[in-house]
Amino acid sequence: MNSVFLSWWDSKFAYALAGLIAYTTICHALRFRRIKSLQRKYGFGTATRPTFSDMTDQEAWEIQTEIAEAEFPSLFEKGLQLALFRTYGIPSISKLLVQTAQLSTNENVAKRYADTAVIITEIYADKPSGEKVIEAFARLNYLHGHYLNQGRITNDDMLYTLALFMNHPCEWINKYEWRRMTDMEICAVATFHKTMGDAMRIKYDVLPGSKSGWKDGIQFYRELDEWAKDYEKRHMVPHNDNYNTAIKTKELLLSTVPSFMHGLVAQIVSAVMDKGLREAIMFEPAHPTTKKLFDLFMEGRRFYLRHFALPKFGWQRQKGLSKETSPEGRRWINLWSTTPHYVKPTLWGRWGLTGLYQLMLGAPRPGDKDMCPEGYLRADVGPRAFNGKGKEEFEREKVSIAKTRTGGCPFVIPK
Numbered sequence: 001m002n003s004v005f006l007s008w009w010d011s012k013f014a015y016a017l018a019g020l021i022a023y024t025t026i027c028h029a030l031r032f033r034r035i036k037s038l039q040r041k042y043g044f045g046t047a048t049r050p051t052f053s054d055m056t057d058q059e060a061w062e063i064q065t066e067i068a069e070a071e072f073p074s075l076f077e078k079g080l081q082l083a084l085f086r087t088y089g090i091p092s093i094s095k096l097l098v099q100t101a102q103l104s105t106n107e108n109v110a111k112r113y114a115d116t117a118v119i120i121t122e123i124y125a126d127k128p129s130g131e132k133v134i135e136a137f138a139r140l141n142y143l144h145g146h147y148l149n150q151g152r153i154t155n156d157d158m159l160y161t162l163a164l165f166m167n168h169p170c171e172w173i174n175k176y177e178w179r180r181m182t183d184m185e186i187c188a189v190a191t192f193h194k195t196m197g198d199a200m201r202i203k204y205d206v207l208p209g210s211k212s213g214w215k216d217g218i219q220f221y222r223e224l225d226e227w228a229k230d231y232e233k234r235h236m237v238p239h240n241d242n243y244n245t246a247i248k249t250k251e252l253l254l255s256t257v258p259s260f261m262h263g264l265v266a267q268i269v270s271a272v273m274d275k276g277l278r279e280a281i282m283f284e285p286a287h288p289t290t291k292k293l294f295d296l297f298m299e300g301r302r303f304y305l306r307h308f309a310l311p312k313f314g315w316q317r318q319k320g321l322s323k324e325t326s327p328e329g330r331r332w333i334n335l336w337s338t339t340p341h342y343v344k345p346t347l348w349g350r351w352g353l354t355g356l357y358q359l360m361l362g363a364p365r366p367g368d369k370d371m372c373p374e375g376y377l378r379a380d381v382g383p384r385a386f387n388g389k390g391k392e393e394f395e396r397e398k399v400s401i402a403k404t405r406t407g408g409c410p411f412v413i414p415k
Contacts, residue, residue, distance in 0.1 A: 023308070030311050034071055035182060038063060044184050052187040052216040057128045057195045058407035060217070063188035067181070068124060070311070072173045073318035079169030081337075082272070084116060086164050088246040089232075089280035091239040093161070096152050098241045100383070108383070109248045111372075114341035115381050118333065120165070121320040122378060128195060129407045135378040137199045137405075138397035142390040143382045144200070156231065158202045163228035166193040166221065176298045178306035183218060190217035190224075194410045199401055214411050236280045246281040252338050255363055268294060322375075330375030340366040345373045 043049040068076045122136035147153040174180045204210040207223045214220040271286035271294045322332040332344040345367025358365045367373045
């Protein structure tokens with residue numbers, strides 16, 4: 001009997017082992033298929049295209065879209081979210097947020113967070129010369145212009161924020177994802193954000209290449225990244241405005257989890273920060289064990305994705321915004337992590353697992369009061385004080401931006 005059992009066990013084990021080996025082999029074979037396909041498509045590093053100097057904005061956007069929607073969607077998104085959070089460590093930025101009460105009061109923080117996500121996602125989601133992107137920039141420039149004209153936003157603060165949106169997703173991916181980004185991907189992210197800064201009329205005078213020009217996105221990335229880190233050393237200091245802004249966003253994040261998990265989530269929030277940011281926003285340090293457990297979890301995630309997870313297929317792409325629009329041209333958010341502002345109130349959205357979870361927490365669900373379930377118009381996104389305002393400026397900005405958003409290479413002519 002024992003020999004029969006052992007023989008049965010050995011055969012089952014052999015089949016399981018063979019299946020595991022076959023599955024991991026398939027995962028390994030498919031894992032790098034997307035990046036290899038991109039490298040073949042664009043030909044960078046080959047005899048016909050040996051450098052990145054002629055990478056266009058359109059190509060950069062296409063490559064970045066693969067990173068954001070399919071290759072590293074989770075950490076690309078988290079990198080952008082943490083980039084916004086990192087700006088709270090600069091007193092000149094947090095001071096304005098406190099004065100305008102946009103990210104420092106419970107009443108405004110959730111919608112302001114959603115408005116920022118909408119504009120950024122619109123800019124990232126469509127081709128550089130597309131009407132949707134041009135309209136998103138036009139609205140963004142109007143909102144910023146109001147404070148720039150008053151001298152309440154500096155070019156350095158704008159440049160620093162642009163740097164964070166460029167380098168933070170890259171740093172998170174390189175630190176925690178199943179592989180590091182290639183030079184082509186880094187160049188694409190930098191090229192995209194160079195043209196993003198151009199559309200926002202950000203000046204690059206503080207960068208060495210501003211006079212002679214940059215040979216490619218890699219050089220631009222290194223210069224802007226180095227400048228931003230030096231800027232932090234000089235300006236990221238503790239201040240009550242930093243704390244008052246950061247704590248409201250932290251409270252917003254805590255509202256998405258049950259109360260018994262608040263302590264753990266608060267510890268994780270501190271654990272993901274470096275010492276400079278944490279001290280600047282005046283948060284308590286995480287317990288060393290929490291930091292070790294977080295790093296261990298991310299290492300486990302990396303190992304699992306690298307060896308046991310299939311890459312995302314086309315139907316699994318992470319799309320932040322709806323394709324459909326209302327008769328008035330309104331659009332909805334597909335993905336949300338805090339409150340469901342601008343989320344279409346479908347039956348599943350309100351009564352599915354996520355909706356019931358929100359109901360259990362006492363948190364808003366899609367379609368609830370003040371959640372703007374009718375969607376948004378790009379020309380109206382922003383603080384309630386600006387609703388219905390800036391129409392003429394919006395139209396003028398569209399015409400001006402459209403002249404430069406051609407999708408071409410931003411490094412051909414020094415700017």
